[in-house]
Amino acid sequence: MLRGWQIGRIDGARPMDGGWEEAVTDSGVHQAGLRQCAILAGGLGSRLGALAAAAPKPILPIGDRPFLAWLMREWQRFGVEEFVLLAGHLAETLRAALPEIEARLPKPARIVVSEEPERAGTAGALFHARHLLDERFLLCNGDSLLDTNLSALLGAADPPGTLGRMVLRRLAATGRYGVVTLEGEAVRAFRERPERDGPGLINAGIYRFERALLDRLAPRGSLERDVLPLLAERGELRATVGEGYFRDIGIPDDLAKAVAEIPRQLRRPALFLDRDGVINVDHGYVGSRDRFEWMPGALAAIRAATEAGWHVFVVTNQSGVARGFYDEAAVAALHGWMSATVRAAGGTIDDIRYCPFHPEAKLDAYRRDSDWRKPEPGMLLDLIRAWELEPARCLLVGDQESDLAAAARAGVAGHRFRGGDLADFIKPLLAARGRPMDGN
Ligand SMILES: [Mg+2]
16 A cells, blocks of 8 residues: 655755755756656567567567567656657567566566657658657657666756757767767757777667647658758757667567666666655654755765665655654655755655554554654665565664664665764775666
8 A cells, every 4th residue: 555655746846954965956856857758669670580579579578578668667766657668560469468568577567668650760750749748758769779868868968959958878889870969958959970990979769858849840751861860950968978788679689688788787786775863864754844954964865876776765664653743744755855956966766655654643543553664664664665675785874773784684784874974984894895887
């Protein structure tokens, strides 16, 4: 019955109060709270031949689940709650796979299918979904995956007049691909395959767009060939360079590699963080932003864990709800803002569990023992189940004995934080349990 909380849209974020260790702007927090991602899922998959004859590429099995389930799971780590699947070729087969995909997602999601009326191209697919898209939305290819810190895209600030931001990958040899020319963060040009096979930047197929882009689209067209070059020419397109593991499942060899690599690559170690006394200074029953003070180094610690490829989860007893100091809506609002602020600062909180119950609660509805209340391990066990974690590859950082007891009962190594700079405390722990970051 208790699913923790879901991230809401971060509207009307106020300027921050004192105690901030980094200059995270109000608009930065606002835009880091993106909730919608459109996924291009209508390609013909002709380079895969027979492999893609019966199913669209994005639902081809990778290990025990469709490729899309892996891709969407990654976006959920960064706060996406709604997916708009841009379908075309074999759309009915795609629809039929949705229950299997949903069953594999670690968080609830809204999934909408937009079906193009005819072969429309990548820009056309977006045009036909325009009634479904937010003021600002994400878009990605449904047949490739870049394992990177997506907060760099979510939190980046754009100058006025920008219509989009794309993620680029740095390659040592760009021979097979068209390359992108940058000036600072401004995309200046797209060039077809260069004459010489040298290092360069290529399109990773991940974008953040303003809704105003949709006014420029026609019912048919290609994003890559028609739209992006025009935006670059007009100075309306920016880029973020993303490092990390990349795999495109568009050709049989690479599909085989994806099957071998992706499940291992995306099964991450996890860092569980207690909240009060670890992420924020424990002022006692903190239920609102005006009483929330970040612990020194907290944002940097979370960013370091995200950068190193770890999941970050928050597990927090919130008996302030049971005691009637604040309600669950206040907890959800505070956590939504906290997560958006973390993303604006370049990290992410993948998921949160809190326990509002207490055996001596003032409010009847919350007066009970709960196996979610630390030192019981319920919150950790629920995250371990939902995110398919290996406890032996997880760490917990807490400031109380009850945190360490909950960790031990879940089979997770616990570490006691006694104040000071959280990044200084956590970085050596992450390094000691280093995760090999596969590049290619
Ligand atoms: Mg605590």
